[in-house]
Amino acid sequence: MASGFAVLKESVLRAKHVVFLLVDQTAPRKDVVFLLDGSDYTRNAFPAMKDFVQRVVEKLNVMENRDRVSVVQYSRDPEAHFYLNTYTGKEETLDAVRALRHKGGRPLNTGAALQYVRDSAFSPSSGSRRQEGVPQILILLSGARSSDNVDTPATSLKESGVLIFAIGTKNSSREVEKISSDPTYAQSVSDFSELPNVQQQFLASVNTAVLEVTQTSPPVLGKTDLTILLLISSDRLFCGVFIPFCPQCREK
Template sequence: VHVNKRDIIFLLDGSDNVGKNNFPYVRDFVTNLVNSLDVGSDNIRVGLVQFSDTPVTEFSLDTYQTKSELLAHLRRLQLKGGSGLNAGSALSYIHANHFTEAGGSRTRAHVPQLLLLLMAGPSEDAYLQAADAMVRSGVLTLCVGTTRADKAESEHIAFNPSLVYVMDDFRSLPYLPQQPIQPLTTYVSGGVQEVPLSQP
């Protein structure tokens, strides 16, 4: 197992559930997480997708080779917008386009595949089949949700219910990374515990 390697996709609710006023908190949350990861093409690769009624790729796992390039993109990140929220189609999109060799994934080299899903409301489409496909392909999914998100839904989508994090409001989001950073850096499907990767 490659202890210092991970492929991590952020799947962010970019709908009107979040809204332009709250999106900076989402951006700060991702930035804080990325800052504490050992990002690099041979270490941790990061991709990011926003979704509302449809998903859109911001960048893929192999788009950026350095943390500074990745952080520069995050600073420019704008809310996608849209009134719908279709988590099922977004999960299927990521499965088909990002956790693949063509999408920069190193799954064939047995590099752990992780997905962090952030939702600010319930999904409007069916998601169970797409979530099950993630589990079967060995993707470890964590869910972060506001109190308006459906907790039972998040628990179905997450790899297990202990990987669901609920925030009271968006203002608390940038301070949350201390919680998911542990499973993101130490957890591998199959329960293998590894050396943490977060930088001091």
């Protein structure tokens, strides 16, 4: 480690121009899993559901060490389209969302799907950063009442620290309210074509909850909230932070 630092120091001192940039890493990070009702009940509504996911992802800061996204679709059985660690960039994530196809099938087993995302989608091997203190967010879109029990898996998810947000239709509104971490985290629409009408309020609710969790969580040892990006440039010198071995800093 010391020898590497010495090489960096020597390179900086020999460089004609050095640029130091600060990258703020203090904004809350998020692990977001979308759980989509892909049963026969949502065949006509699925394009609207997919558009909603796309619009939400566009608002996220999807990149390395920032926000991560996963999409799981379910009917009788759950199916992961991609996990939290499958993609690291926003454009490739959006491409994967645009490529989603309706699963189909019945009955609708929401309880089994909730258990699946707890055990698989939010596992460290799938990219979950729960152990680093990163907020775990589940966004459920359900268009019908479940054929199996949802109480036990929903409770298990909440106890594991996952914040559950949900949007349901008139057929599932009471159930998604029960599944959600808080009744205010659930919203109801007559059908999923109305999703654009609730998107802004829904995102505000998610962001507020994430901020509250982040502020009350203890800091994780070994993590840093500041990244220093050093660039060797032949143009001009801009120094955004004091570096002891930087020639320009010593002149300040």
